[in-house]
Amino acid sequence: MVLAQQDGTPEQQPAQEEAPDQAEVTPAEVTPAEIAPGYATDEDLRQAAQDLFDVILPAAPPTDEVHAAQRDLGAMLFFDPRMSSSGLFSCQSCHNVGMGGVDALPTSVGHGWQKGPRNAPTVYNALFNGAQFWDGRAADLAEQAMGPVQAAVEMNNTPDQVVTTLESMKEYLDAFGEAFPDEAEPVSFANFATAIAEFEETLVTPGAGFDRWLTGDDAAMSDEQKRGLALFMDSGCAGCHNGVNFGGHDYYPFGVVERPGAEVLPEGDRGRFAVTETASDDYVFRAAPLRNVAITAPYFHSGAVWSLPEAVDIMANAQLGTELAEADIGAIVAFLHSLTGEQPRVEHPVLPARTEATPLPNPFDDIMEQSR
Numbered sequence: 001m002v003l004a005q006q007d008g009t010p011e012q013q014p015a016q017e018e019a020p021d022q023a024e025v026t027p028a029e030v031t032p033a034e035i036a037p038g039y040a041t042d043e044d045l046r047q048a049a050q051d052l053f054d055v056i057l058p059a060a061p062p063t064d065e066v067h068a069a070q071r072d073l074g075a076m077l078f079f080d081p082r083m084s085s086s087g088l089f090s091c092q093s094c095h096n097v098g099m100g101g102v103d104a105l106p107t108s109v110g111h112g113w114q115k116g117p118r119n120a121p122t123v124y125n126a127l128f129n130g131a132q133f134w135d136g137r138a139a140d141l142a143e144q145a146m147g148p149v150q151a152a153v154e155m156n157n158t159p160d161q162v163v164t165t166l167e168s169m170k171e172y173l174d175a176f177g178e179a180f181p182d183e184a185e186p187v188s189f190a191n192f193a194t195a196i197a198e199f200e201e202t203l204v205t206p207g208a209g210f211d212r213w214l215t216g217d218d219a220a221m222s223d224e225q226k227r228g229l230a231l232f233m234d235s236g237c238a239g240c241h242n243g244v245n246f247g248g249h250d251y252y253p254f255g256v257v258e259r260p261g262a263e264v265l266p267e268g269d270r271g272r273f274a275v276t277e278t279a280s281d282d283y284v285f286r287a288a289p290l291r292n293v294a295i296t297a298p299y300f301h302s303g304a305v306w307s308l309p310e311a312v313d314i315m316a317n318a319q320l321g322t323e324l325a326e327a328d329i330g331a332i333v334a335f336l337h338s339l340t341g342e343q344p345r346v347e348h349p350v351l352p353a354r355t356e357a358t359p360l361p362n363p364f365d366d367i368m369e370q371s372r
């Protein structure tokens with residue numbers, strides 16, 4: 001009969017080469033099976049992870065009534081398609097808050113059913129990014145929000161037309177008045193952007209398996225996920241994908257070691273080069289934030305890759321010059337699934353009815369005719 005130790009594992013002598021030098025070594029240090037290669041216990045792995053990553057906290061309640069009013073107004077603006085010249089596209093069209101904050105298209109489709117050049121990143125946790133867009137060309141959410149409204153391939157509108165539209169509906173006049181009470185002209189394009197940014201600050205996804213594990217719940221990640229985390233840290237992914245968003249801060253060439261083919265990295269989009277016009281920024285992009293990545297396919301700024309294992313494989317080759325074994329890719333993908341947090345439940349706001357003063361939508365009949 002085998003004598004069982006108190007924890008139920010059969011009593012065994014540790015193998016000779018692992019034999020502790022000193023008799024007072026605690027049982028934990030001779031546990032034969034490690035949590036992950038290089039990490040004997042959850043605590044070891046956790047300490048390494050805590051140096052690199054942070055948890056997402058639930059959105060703080062608004063600090064005062066004014067901020068609460070800005071959030072509510074921002075939600076209306078986010079959902080209102082009349083902010084586009086055609087009356088068809090709202091922020092929600094391409095950043096569906098019931099669907100991971102994305103449109104799940106390779107590249108977005110906007111005004112005139114034009115296909116834009118890039119994949120829509122999620123608006124979830126975007127506030128934690130160091131800068132916005134794949135090339136970081138907008139410093140923050142408010143600056144970002146002014147872009148799509150005016151982009152010809154997105155909402156194709158003008159700031160003046162947005163303000164005229166907003167001023168035509170009494171409910172908007174009231175809502176801007178409450179949200180920006182100290183201002184002589186509360187309805188402005190700048191305040192439109194501020195309100196949307198305030199709303200976006202509520203779009204966070206706390207409570208992911210990884211976050212629960214990082215704060216002490218050993219059972220919140222599976223063994224495979226822990227192994228994937230160890231690989232993610234030790235093979236070099238975390239060198240670029242770190243911090244609270246697992247990316248979203250720094251810029252790197254897409255293809256540090258080997259540039260992917262044109263089907264993944266189209267030649268026309270040179271990334272940050274267009275922002276800085278510096279040769280060293282050619283094909284440089286922001287390290288993509290990886291929170292909720294399991295539900296935001298397709299991947300990369302080109303949106304060319306639908307499979308997460310394939311995206312991981314491409315990253316290992318392009319950024320690290322490593323060919324990962326299939327089982328290791330599987331473990332990293334399992335780990336990436338632990339970054340899916342609780343999705344915010346956003347109530348669709350009631351939007352004010354148009355008035356006679358509201359500019360008419362300008363659908364793109366001409367373009368539709370041409371494409372027939």
Ligand code: HEC
Nearest residue numbers: 090091094108109110118119120121126132133134148154
């Ligand atoms: C037609 C589709 C479309 C519409 C409409 C649209 N977006 Fe986007 N959004 C995109 C695409 C595509 C990108 C990436 C563009 C790039 O990086 O050059 C993006 C990027 C963003 C980002 C940056 C996220 C990150 O990780 O860098 C935020 C935030 C955002 N949009 C919010 C908004 C808001 C707010 C609105 C409404 C005012 C809006 N979007 C309207 C498609 C759209």
Ligand code: HEC
Nearest residue numbers: 236237240252254285286287288299300301311315316319
């Ligand atoms: C040298 C920096 C660097 C390293 C190392 C790196 N990445 Fe990336 N990662 C990036 C950049 C930059 C992008 C954005 C590429 C683009 O333009 O589409 C990215 C994009 C991604 C994406 C696509 C996310 C999305 O939403 O489209 C995934 C997934 C990813 N990386 C995972 C990994 C994994 C796993 C590893 C390790 C095997 C890794 N990365 C290593 C910089 C890096």
